[in-house]
Amino acid sequence: MGVLRTNVPRLIDHNERRELLAEATWRVIVRDGVAGASVRTIAAEAGQSTGSLRHIFPTHAELLAFALKLVIERATARVAALPPRPTAVETVQEVAAELLPLDRDRRAEMEVYLALFTAANADPKLRVPRDEAHLRMREGARWMIAQLDNGADLAPGTDRELEAARLHALIDGLAAHLIYEGAAADPSWARRVLARHIGSLAG
């Protein structure tokens, strides 16, 4: 057994390998776009054989879907780890800002998210993970509006579902514009837009 073990490459944990491949996928998509994210390119980026990648993700769509799922999981974990804030308005502003590409990691995630969001229009196999991602964002927007509905921070009689749809569209639009402006641009204007928007909901 001891002799055999030294001749056998270390078996990487299945989940660990999936995550390594997903990270390689992100790097390739950010660099080459979804069109350039072929199984071969991604395998080369991950330092693995194409066959090994196909063993983990039988189809290209499965690999892209997994990368998108990881983006959502990471964003959710970051929001859950935010320290408590003294007011609902500050809490909501911090949560909303966490969903914007305001630093390098969040930019990469958002570029993947936007690229896959668009790719799903043409590829039905990407629609289930895209739909899940969209729904999670909408639920986040509903949660933010509910936090503000405390008798002070949301105007009486507000249509909460309409406000959640408006906040969701605004966040996705701001995210797209920040990606558009590039990593070198100052993103602080988007925080000011969010603060103005959330502050205006009290009416």
Place this chain on the structure above:
Amino acid sequence: MGVLRTNVPRLIDHNERRELLAEATWRVIVRDGVAGASVRTIAAEAGQSTGSLRHIFPTHAELLAFALKLVIERATARVAALPPRPTAVETVQEVAAELLPLDRDRRAEMEVYLALFTAANADPKLRVPRDEAHLRMREGARWMIAQLDNGADLAPGTDRELEAARLHALIDGLAAHLIYEGAAADPSWARRVLARHIGSLAG
């Protein structure tokens, strides 16, 4: 000359051919995504030879850039043709709605716009037309905020540039969500969000 003419295929006007090719490009992108919009596929869709297409658009990026320019020109022409409205709020609501994919033609245009917007992140040659399109939309948002700044429809002391950025992000986010929801969904919620947003600017 008369004999020659009957043997020579009718020479399509250069501009007419460019527009026919751009329309074929839109159909292919809407059907197959930007990744599927190869010169060969587009030539087949337009019923022309690949060589003929390369004569008009030497590079793929030039063809995509032209398709995007046409989208912007058409949207601009539609806005310019809108009938006059009695109030600034109604005018701005109609202009903003014209920029959303609320019917079949505008959906196709917006799918092209979003696909090329994303593709430009990976392809530098698409960035100049993308930047022009983004700037035109921002100028439209500035114009709308300026229309509302009439002493009644925009709160005193409003930061107009910040509000233009907010309206622009909201419109782009709503457009992406309408594309996401599909042609079969009722898009009237997006009009209600716009009405709520524009109405709220009076403070």
